[in-house]
Amino acid sequence: MRKRVALHVEKGIQLCKKCFERQGFPSALSKKIGVAPDQCEICQGMIDSIPGIAKKISYDLKGYEFDTFLVGTSLPQKILDKEDEIRSKYKIRGTEAIKSQITRMITSEIVRETHKAVNYARPDITILSSLDTGEETITPRSIWLMARYKKAIRGLAQRSSTCNVCNGLGCAACNYKGSNESSIQSLVSSYFGKKFRAEGCSFIWVGSEDEKSLVNGTGRPFYVEIRKPKKRKISKSLLKSFPVSEGLTLKSLQVLQSRPKSIPQFRMKCLVYLCGVPQSNVTKESSEQQSKIMTNEIESKFKDLSVQVRISRKFRTVSRKIRSVKVMENHENHPYVLDIDCDGGIPIRKLVLGNDNAVIPNLSPYISGYVIDPELPFDVADITLVESNSDKMNLSRQQTKVPRWPRIEPESSEDAGEDYDEVENANLVN
Ligand SMILES: [Zn+2]
Numbered sequence: 001m002r003k004r005v006a007l008h009v010e011k012g013i014q015l016c017k018k019c020f021e022r023q024g025f026p027s028a029l030s031k032k033i034g035v036a037p038d039q040c041e042i043c044q045g046m047i048d049s050i051p052g053i054a055k056k057i058s059y060d061l062k063g064y065e066f067d068t069f070l071v072g073t074s075l076p077q078k079i080l081d082k083e084d085e086i087r088s089k090y091k092i093r094g095t096e097a098i099k100s101q102i103t104r105m106i107t108s109e110i111v112r113e114t115h116k117a118v119n120y121a122r123p124d125i126t127i128l129s130s131l132d133t134g135e136e137t138i139t140p141r142s143i144w145l146m147a148r149y150k151k152a153i154r155g156l157a158q159r160s161s162t163c164n165v166c167n168g169l170g171c172a173a174c175n176y177k178g179s180n181e182s183s184i185q186s187l188v189s190s191y192f193g194k195k196f197r198a199e200g201c202s203f204i205w206v207g208s209e210d211e212k213s214l215v216n217g218t219g220r221p222f223y224v225e226i227r228k229p230k231k232r233k234i235s236k237s238l239l240k241s242f243p244v245s246e247g248l249t250l251k252s253l254q255v256l257q258s259r260p261k262s263i264p265q266f267r268m269k270c271l272v273y274l275c276g277v278p279q280s281n282v283t284k285e286s287s288e289q290q291s292k293i294m295t296n297e298i299e300s301k302f303k304d305l306s307v308q309v310r311i312s313r314k315f316r317t318v319s320r321k322i323r324s325v326k327v328m329e330n331h332e333n334h335p336y337v338l339d340i341d342c343d344g345g346i347p348i349r350k351l352v353l354g355n356d357n358a359v360i361p362n363l364s365p366y367i368s369g370y371v372i373d374p375e376l377p378f379d380v381a382d383i384t385l386v387e388s389n390s391d392k393m394n395l396s397r398q399q400t401k402v403p404r405w406p407r408i409e410p411e412s413s414e415d416a417g418e419d420y421d422e423v424e425n426a427n428l429v430n
């Protein structure tokens, strides 16, 4: 230490008390030889501004609900360079760097002001204080939920589509949202957006149904990320089933630790409503053909049958299972209704009508003269999740992962409707 003091005297390094301390000088001595912070060669007065910066952050944090936080800082490069230069010149090693000292000072001030705890691995709030610009960024960790929706009205699409007036930019017609007002996506987004005072929601769907379909039984599962929530307590009312809007109910809500690493496979039961080919569409050939539903063939051939499903975007096929198809006559105001129990990931219309030979084999040869009712195509009776071993594997990997410090959550993608379709979903876990 005498050597360093000698250096100070000889070379005349001008440092403030805190900056001397950080180089390993005893506190009393640092106080004696330290210059005013604005004269300091390293921090140039920055150390002096820290309590004020920390107080402002603490004040701004009042708008957020949180238990834990983590501070990261960025300092002007010239300050970091100056400290490096002095340390290498005087061979000072193994003492705290200015960046970590400042981070520590801000952190302890926030603890004092807010009585909240620091958490390095999974903070509720991450604060980035940029001392170059004097700005701060407060980023609440996303909340990930899994829930199921039940749909009791027809004409409600699952996903939002781009507003065709403004093409997504936002206009009066779409209430400046850039998308259609009524979809499950937009209704759930605005419900959770208000509840958690969040910036927005992103979705991962576990399959989808027709806009005109109902979703009955236990409902269709989905995942939602609530981005930048200012509130994060999950109220008890969310853990019961609750209406989001007329005809749309959420239930079985679970809070996840993080983004799901894989999407589960599922099994679906649905009712497909058939009606005769409309007269206007009957061609000469098809009118000569007899309308006929081959009940026995359908029920025997499609029992525990594997079908090949072509994924158009990927130019490959996957194998999916049909457990049973039952034919019901004169049911629900339709001459025929198909009661199908199958794996998720089979496009129902293509399975029944055989379009593009996307599903092989399909039901089209056995239902000549009949089509899916355009007004009432099919309803989902129930969806069951199928647990696979790869889910468990992924989960254990996820739990052992500890994020590095300091970790600022990356911006979530702005694309609200994250798109895994049924078939691709199922492939994720294969
Ligand atoms: Zn200083």
Ligand SMILES: [Zn+2]
Pocket (backbone or CB within 6 Å): 163, 164, 165, 166, 167, 168, 169, 170, 171, 172, 173, 174, 175, 176, 177, 178, 179
């Ligand atoms: Zn618009």
